[in-house]
Each structure stands twice: as structure tokens, then as C-alpha cells.
Amino acid sequence: MAMMPRMELRQGQSLVMTPQLLQAIKLLQLSHLELQNFVEGELERNPLLERDEANDLPARPDDADGPHAADAESFARAESLHTQEGMEGRLGTGLDNVFQNEQPTPARSEAGGADSLPIVGGAYGASGGSFDGDPEGFESSLTADASLHDHLIAQLDLAVIAPAERIIGRHIIDAVDDSGYLGEPLAEIAERLGVAIDRVEAVLRVVQGFDPSGVAARDVAECLAIQLRDRNRFDPAMQALVANLPLVAKRDFAALKRLCGVDDEDIADMVGEIRRLDPKPGRAFGGSAAETVVPDVFIRAAPDGSWLIDLNPDTLPRLLVNQTYHARVSRAARNDSDKAFIAECLQTANWLTRSLEQRARTILKVASEIVRQQDGFFAHGVEHLRPLNLKTVADAIGMHESTVSRVTSNKYLTCSRGVFEMKYFFSAAIAATGYGEAHSAEAVRFRIKQMIDDESPSAVLSDDAIVTRLKDGGIDIARRTVAKYRESLRIPSSMERRREKVAMALG
Incomplete structure (x- = not known):
């Protein structure tokens, strides 16, 4: 054809x-x-x-x-x-x-006449301030929160003279986040500037010597190591401790003593000194304003x-x-x-x-x-929170699920x-034992947290023990689900909790 x-x-x-x-x-x-x-x-x-x-203002005759x-x-x-x-x-x-009333912004008065006194600096002149209590006058410009970026740039201008190194330093500082960590690999900075990575690393060491101590580190271990060097406490034993921070978090002191070659008293002092360091050196400078x-x-x-x-x-x-x-x-x-x-x-x-x-x-x-x-x-x-999904709400009010999803996003x-x-109230269903009514996943999380909060150091609950207690309470749940909910609540395992409770009892 x-x-x-x-x-x-x-x-x-x-x-x-x-x-x-x-x-x-x-x-x-x-x-x-x-x-x-x-x-x-x-x-x-x-x-x-x-x-x-x-x-909300009263109506005036001329407003008709x-x-x-x-x-x-x-x-x-x-x-x-x-x-x-x-x-x-x-x-x-x-x-x-x-739509309630929003009070109008007061009109700003005009500048004075020919005999008005000009004030250099704008305290009560061009800045719009006045002696009548204008909040945008001289007082509002007396203080300002210094950002971490500006603080580091000021130190860079004093510490580095060569223009090329100063450009590299500015790119490094631009990559430092609000917590004080370097958020971009050095290789990408070197490639973007077309310089050798060794040159970027040399400038990075200079920036890492700036205040606050520990800034521009690439991870927590490097951040703590910089602060320990500034205190002249980065000896071989402390190097081994910083290299094994996961063991510190797990409170596995027996393994740490073997790796560091120290006794109980020394390891306690070293861990205490680690805790006194600041893992987020940039937070002292604020950062982006927190929205309420x-x-x-x-x-x-x-x-x-x-x-x-x-x-x-x-x-x-x-x-x-x-x-x-x-x-x-x-x-x-x-x-x-x-x-x-x-x-x-x-x-x-x-x-x-x-x-x-x-x-x-x-x-x-x-x-x-x-x-x-x-x-x-x-x-x-929370224990009475019911399982709920978008379809149930959408069918009840005669709307589409996508509309309900959009409405509940970013709404409180x-x-x-x-x-x-609003999305907090939409939770998956956990089956009940027998013919009981299903339970909300959020309610089950709450019960797991309650059990762990009430446990004693001599009777720390394992995930299997939590499963048994929940089944006795009418909740049919698998062990892996309990472990997933426990991890979502940032609760450590039973072994880590037992170590922590024993350490707290001895301390």
C-alpha cells in the first residue's frame, strides 16, 4: 500500500x-x-x-x-x-x-526643608530614621549577625597575599556549609579552577587554621583532629581514638582500649575530651534563619x-x-x-x-x-491514632487523591x-492478632518508644522481646518491622543501650 x-x-x-x-x-x-x-x-x-x-476598620461615609x-x-x-x-x-x-485586617504601614515623613541639619552617615537623614522613634533608624544598624563566610573571608585576606591562592581560598570558603564543613570535593574545585589538586590542598590547610577551630573539615574525624592539634592533644593514642569514632558512639570501651593501648582511666579522659569538642564549628555563626x-x-x-x-x-x-x-x-x-x-x-x-x-x-x-x-x-x-490513607479521605469528601495530597503537603x-x-495523620496499617482492628504504624512506633523508655538497665529489651510484648497487646508485627521502626526513632540496638546504661550507672 x-x-x-x-x-x-x-x-x-x-x-x-x-x-x-x-x-x-x-x-x-x-x-x-x-x-x-x-x-x-x-x-x-x-x-x-x-x-x-x-x-476591620469602621466604615466611613465617604467610603460608600x-x-x-x-x-x-x-x-x-x-x-x-x-x-x-x-x-x-x-x-x-x-x-x-x-481575611482579617492587616494594619497599614505608617507613611514615612518627608525630609526637612532647607534649614534642616544634614547628618553624615544617614543616621537620621537618607536612611529614613527620625527622632520620632522610627525603628529603621540608627539603632537598627548598630549590630548585625556576622556570617561564617564573611568571617573566613576576612581572615583569608589577611593570611594569603598571592592573588591565585586567594582565589582558590575564596572558592574553598564558598564551599563551606553552615555547619563549617567543606561540602565540595577538592578535585572538583581544582578542575573548575584549572589548577593542580596539591595546590588546592595547600590552601585548604591554610583555611583549616582559621577561626573557628575545625572549620573547612571534610568529615567529623578531620574536624575533631584539627581541634585536637590546636590544643596540642593529637598524640598517637588520640589519633587511634578519632579514627574509630563509631566505636565511641557504641561505647565499646574494651575495643577502644585495645586499639589505643591505654587503661580504663585514660580512655575515660580521652572520650571526655572528645565530647568537649565542637563537631559543628560553624553553628556559632548562625546561618540561614530558622522559620517558625x-x-x-x-x-x-x-x-x-x-x-x-x-x-x-x-x-x-x-x-x-x-x-x-x-x-x-x-x-x-x-x-x-x-x-x-x-x-x-x-x-x-x-x-x-x-x-x-x-x-x-x-x-x-x-x-x-x-x-x-x-x-x-x-x-x-497517639495510641489511638487510626490507620488512614489518602483514598479514604478523598472518597469521603468527594475529591481526587492527588488533591488531598497537595492540600496536606506543607500544611500544619x-x-x-x-x-x-497534616501528613502525620496518614499512617500505614499494622494487622492485629485475631479479628481485632488494625493499628496505626505511628501508634506502634509510640508504643515501641514507650517500652524502651521504661526498660531498666538489668532488663534491656531486645527486638524479639518487643515483638512478643506487642503480640501480647494484640499487634501482629515482624521483628524486622520493629527494627525498622526503632531505627527510624534513632534508638540504638539493645546491646548498645545496655552498654550505655551500664556506663551511666558506673559514671
Whole structure:
């Protein structure tokens, strides 16, 4: 059969992901901080979007025809968002004031007139500070946290004169992480700069002599060795001890005494000196600022025994669409491109506000179902956590599993028992002995930890003993599963725990 081009007409169905739909999906999985950054970007790009900075302020007579009058009705709907779920008499939900007021930033006063006194350095001049208590004045610039990178660069400029070595040193310092360790192989640095690796190693030894002691080490052993050399304590016995740090962690003092050739008193002194060293010399300089977890959902007990579920208003962006400005600009548009731009901005702004409202409703709906499914956890604790998967929640609320997965990613809820990531409540099922109800894997981990915490030095529980106790409690579990859960909790083996408990008793 000869091959030839031809035209055919076919009819079919396909799912088209519009940019607006992709944006809505993206908003679901964003964390609180990521959502803030996204909204900030939209505020810069879209002139029709603006913050609601007078939400809780009393209405003024001259505001009736203000820029937000056309949007008041839609905003009132978002303001009164309040969801009540039956939850079989055990759960009540509520959401008041989704978009609460954010106080406007005070306007900065203009500079003084011709007779004003200029101050060199910007203390109360160009920096924007004033004698009226502006927090961004001179006082805010008095102190600043010195970074580890700047601290090392300052020492490099004093210790190294040759330009080539100084460039190598800067690349080495750029590869030092916040803990003070060298995070890149020397071979890659040498290849990138086109120099011999011996030359890079020579500069590395110079950098390793900087303050803090132990910086730019490639592993923990090298970090401790640098600090011991600075103290003039890196003798052959200590070298053997540093070379066998896993034995130190296991408290295998008998093997360490043989390797180091010392007695009980000496090995105790050496281990004590190792513990006084700093395995992370860079942490004294801080690093990236730690972000505080802000819960997205509040769970509170109601007087009737149900649960009240509220969204955290601090995590919800407060945006309005300035319809008055859109009407004025549309009338002033002179060509089709300007009109198209304004129309696109309006469409994007309206879609964003609807997507944010839908995101809030979806988070509330998923959180409500989680609380309904895990009612025992909120009422009695971790031991009553039930097995739960995404499909169960998705079927209950009529959504797809992928939507539930996105909603629970990087979202947190707080209750009387603490702050928990939403994904914490999704746990695999551990079979029960006989015909009992399955147990949550997280609840089993909790019981294993409780058993080990309550064990005595004379009766340390092995993994087999833990399996026996769990089976007596109605949990059918394999020994390898117990070992896996114990390791996930960072609990050492029974032999290591016995050594540690004996050492603590003797000490």
C-alpha cells in the first residue's frame, strides 16, 4: 500500500490544563511562606490587585463609593465563610474572618526643608530614621549577625597575599556549609579552577587554621583532629581514638582500649575530651534563619464534646480587586493592546481571588475529615491514632487523591497536643492478632518508644522481646518491622543501650 499524506477529521475528548487551572493546582500545595511570596509577586505584576488594609476598620461615609465598592459583595462572601460539618455529632467546624485586617504601614515623613541639619552617615537623614522613634533608624544598624563566610573571608585576606591562592581560598570558603564543613570535593574545585589538586590542598590547610577551630573539615574525624592539634592533644593514642569514632558512639570501651593501648582511666579522659569538642564549628555563626512553623488550622474542643475547626487568618492572603481603577483605566485606554492588557489583569485578579478562596475551603474540608477520622487521637492521644490513607479521605469528601495530597503537603494544624503536619495523620496499617482492628504504624512506633523508655538497665529489651510484648497487646508485627521502626526513632540496638546504661550507672 502506497504511503501518501491525507487529511482526516476525528472527534475525541481530552483534558486541557488551562493556565488558570494550573495556577489553582499550584496554590493548593504551596506552604504559608511560599503562598506569601507568590502573592507578593502578583501584587507587583497586577495593578488591579491590592491588599485589604481596612477590613476591620469602621466604615466611613465617604467610603460608600470607594475603590472597593464594586467588590464588596464578593468580599463579604469570603468574609462570612463558615463551614459546619455534621461528623455524626462529634465534630463542628467554623471559620470566621477569613481575611482579617492587616494594619497599614505608617507613611514615612518627608525630609526637612532647607534649614534642616544634614547628618553624615544617614543616621537620621537618607536612611529614613527620625527622632520620632522610627525603628529603621540608627539603632537598627548598630549590630548585625556576622556570617561564617564573611568571617573566613576576612581572615583569608589577611593570611594569603598571592592573588591565585586567594582565589582558590575564596572558592574553598564558598564551599563551606553552615555547619563549617567543606561540602565540595577538592578535585572538583581544582578542575573548575584549572589548577593542580596539591595546590588546592595547600590552601585548604591554610583555611583549616582559621577561626573557628575545625572549620573547612571534610568529615567529623578531620574536624575533631584539627581541634585536637590546636590544643596540642593529637598524640598517637588520640589519633587511634578519632579514627574509630563509631566505636565511641557504641561505647565499646574494651575495643577502644585495645586499639589505643591505654587503661580504663585514660580512655575515660580521652572520650571526655572528645565530647568537649565542637563537631559543628560553624553553628556559632548562625546561618540561614530558622522559620517558625505557622499552623494553617486550629483545632479546639467544643463544650458539647465536638471539635471546632478554624482556619488561621494569618495564613490567608487578604486581597481585593480594584474595580473602580479598572473602569477608569479602561475608559482611558487608547489602543487595543492597552485594553487587552487591562482585561487580562482583571481576569487574572478575579481568578486569583477565587482560587485563594477555594484553597481555603479545600484546606478546611480536608482538615475536617482528618479530625473526624482521627477523633480518638485528639481525644485520647497517639495510641489511638487510626490507620488512614489518602483514598479514604478523598472518597469521603468527594475529591481526587492527588488533591488531598497537595492540600496536606506543607500544611500544619495545631491542637491541645501540639503542632502536627497534616501528613502525620496518614499512617500505614499494622494487622492485629485475631479479628481485632488494625493499628496505626505511628501508634506502634509510640508504643515501641514507650517500652524502651521504661526498660531498666538489668532488663534491656531486645527486638524479639518487643515483638512478643506487642503480640501480647494484640499487634501482629515482624521483628524486622520493629527494627525498622526503632531505627527510624534513632534508638540504638539493645546491646548498645545496655552498654550505655551500664556506663551511666558506673559514671
